[in-house]
Amino acid sequence: MFGFGFALVPIYNSLCKNLGINGKVDLSKPAKITYKGVDKSRKILVEFVATYNSSVPWSFYPTIKKVEVHPGESYKLSFYAENKTDHKMIVQAIPSITPGIAARYLKKTECFCFAQQTLNGYEAMYMPLIFHIDADLPANVKTITLSYTLFDITDRL
């Protein structure tokens, strides 16, 4: 059972990512493009939210707050990030998707959240995100909120 307790860690992660529970997404693998075609019959409202806690003195926000996309349609936007301190910092953006069941349908083909981002003091950059929503998103989901939280991981490395 002790081993089971530890085994629960990868089991938990794997279940959550594959079932899209808790808005978790698999950060290690970029999305495979399985082209199911664009579903023009409906539009999904995707909202972008950026959070950084006050101990990360960066400016971090999406350049577009919300967009309506057709499932299957690829969309690109960028997030602005600025290091407001005078020293180099390394951050990691952790995504969270709500509602939770939508997580496995929002596929990011390119995302700054897949890697750690480094900025020297007083530098800024635009970080792109390319995503699409799988056409088999359940019909009752019409709004998806993609939220990024920025964490300071300079000390960990």
Place this chain on the structure above:
Amino acid sequence: MLKIGLIKKAFLVFFCSMFINLAFAQADNWQLNMFKGVTPVSRDIYHLHMIAMLVCAIIGIVVFGIMIYSLIYHRKSKGHKAAHFHDNTRLEIVWTIIPFLILLGLAFPATRTLIKADNTERAEVTIKVVGSQWKWEYFYLDEGIHFYSNLSTPFKAIENKVQKGENYLLEVDNEIVLPTHKKIRFLVTANDVIHSWWVPELGIKRDAIPGFMHESWARIEKEGVYRGQCTELCGIGHGYMPIVVRAVSEEDFKVWVKAQREKQEQWNNLQTDLSKQRQMTRHELMSLGKKRYREVCAFCHREDGTGLPPMYPALKGSSVAVGYPISRHSLMILNGSPGSAMQSYQYMFSNEEIAAIVTYERNAWENNTNDLVQPIDIAKLRVTNIHQPKLVKKSKLGGLK
């Protein structure tokens, strides 16, 4: 001139609504039951609660009734002789099936209410709620305003030195103002540890988990003031981070949003405008500093400055509070200390407040440096914090190229 007129109007709206709300403000000292609340979900929850209580009461009356009857009549002292039966399979099956059916009966309304509470689609207003130790921060995503909401109960009231107000521990400096009759979506997350955002009369409780976002919704059907508290142990200040929701009409909401935007801009400009900083006397600095210190800093650093080492350092006799340069001390509050629990307070405190706190800390508890820090010193530090960023193309991507 138009700007000032709008601000005046906003104040007038608030002033009047305060009088109306006073009538609702009196809380029940002997409240026995759940709030019915002012949203469709809170009402459904109330009804579910009442049904569950009724079911339990009926079962209780039957079972306890039989038991009490036995306790009275089936006593040896009353001469009752013990029977010899000790099982009855049919009876066991009956009283397995009947409770199961009762549970089915409860499951239907519960499921219905849950599905309704889970449906956050088609929201008209979206609010991001961020919990930190020990305050809430509200972001109105579409309206572009955000502010902190801190407990505003005076420290002296908590210490029993002055009379406690009617809304003791349930009052804040900046209330979250929401429009009635609109579907409002709440995106809840946290900055540090797990908190929980709960307003009983809205029927919403959502845990605020750092790094994750969860949503809930409400459609407030009645104007008024609704109070709640943080509902997940989050450290020393867990009991001191309330929530106050003020629900107003849509028009009043629009007016308020505009006023907030202006207020925010003015505040931001003021903090970095070197020409607008005022000169404060030692007395003003020490008394404002003491007040704000006790309301915010004392949670960790304690009223007597001894802190709780090793997590929360002592300020009494500390090298930061008595050492030089003073800017190191001010920057500690302005920017926080990364990697520790000391957050940045630059958006929460004004220059006057930081100057006052620094002055207080440098002179209280026998620190006695006799240093006075003025708001302009803090403003200068803020200005040096501002740099035109250099745009680079350093973003690393994962994924297909």
Place this chain on the structure above:
Amino acid sequence: MNPDITIDTHLDHGPEQGKGFIGFVKRWLYTTNHKDIGTLYLLLALLNFFVAGGMALLIRLELFQPGHRFLDPNTYNQMTTMHGLIMLFGVIMPAFTGMANWQIPMMIGAPDMALPRLNNWSFWILPFAFLLLMSTMFHAGGGPNFGWTMYAPLSTKFAPPSTDFMIFSVHMMGISSIMGSINIIATILNMRAPGMTMMKLPMFVWTWLVTAFLLIAIMPVLAGAVTMMLADRHFGTSFFEAAGGGDPILFQHLFWFFGHPEVYVLVLPAFGVISEVIPTFSRKKLFGYNFMVYATLCIAILSFIVWAHHMFTTGIPLGAELFFMYATMLISVPTGIKVFNWVSTMFRGAMTFETPMLFAVAFVFMFTFGGFTGLMLSLVPADYQYQDTYFVVGHFHYVLVPGVVFSLMAGTYYWLPKWTGHMYNEALGKIHFWLSAISVNVLFFPMHFLGLAGMPRRIPDYALQFTNFNVIVSIGAFIFGFSQLLFAWNVIRTIRAGQKVDGKVWEGSHGLEWTLSSPPPYHSFTVPPTIHSIQ
């Protein structure tokens, strides 16, 4: 005396104890006798009861009036945390283990536990574990202040340094429980006297058998969770931190996967005690023995699939909420069966109301009430308003205090004459009962109102409208707390002296333990009894 049993007493001798203080210490330190070890567990539990109870009184003292009075928030948080940890791990579990040690061998006709030396170690880890735990309050930074539920990251990144010692202490307690459980299972499965089939086992033995399996399954999970906490704190891992790809909710899943079956570990032996006491004082066999066994097994199995009902507000998906809601509601069916069977045992019996029976009857009333609030809590949308408020505090204290603790009292009064050979003071017992039963309701009933009115848990200070009920609760707490001194006095007095009793002690008692003398020989059933009929 049951004529079917032959008892071999000619080899009877008392405990081996050398002279003087060293002799006394050595006897208790090295004992492998199940009766001695049972006594040690029970005394440890009694001591911890007053320590944790004192902490509860400090909490209630602070909450007597709004405003900061005696305890600063950090000390208050330590009190709530330690009160929980000590009551669960230091009182209830050792007390039932002590009763198991005393009773199980005697009830199944075995001479001792299967693994007597392991038994000794299982006990002696505990005093060290608790000393370590209580010492944390005196470390720099204070003791654990994040609730007995230890949610991350409050308990990892934001916790005081003494947390590591708390983790070691929890490990030790877990090892003790696991070893004890292995011992209990081996004893019950292997050392029953001939003729004692599984379906003739007394209910106390059955419930402990099931409890032991639960413990072996869940304690390692807790050990894993706290080890991950330790790793997150010191070894750079991010099990519970989003920044490194982890998730605070993972901790909650791990903890409650342990935590929910844990509460059944606490309550199943209580059910066992009640199932022994009520038939004796009703002078009627337990109603529906087979179904009682099946219900116990059902409860145990179901307890593994309901853990997320502690997490309904954390944003788990709709499907999960529905599943856990239905599964939790289902547990009330086998629990209800047990209650109905107890009532049917009393029905048309010939009851007398000695102290054990008083506590047992109070258990049935008040545990059931706690079960009702549990059913209400299982309804997810309603739980949105109850979770983390005093409504939950009221619920679990009802099932634990007038529930489990009363069953401990019932068991102690019931078996103390057997263990000591002396009858306890019945008048004092009755006073203890009535004071406890009334004050416990004054103490915990208003908590439901407080929760419904909006008072959250674990706050050291509260809004003014909660004052009235908090005053009532605090008064109930002090009366309840001080009444327990009567219990301690009665127990200690009975150990030392009292009216002598015979083997049967109670008119309606049945079972192998009542065929032995009171007190039983130091080594009983050295020759297995033959069992022709039971009860």
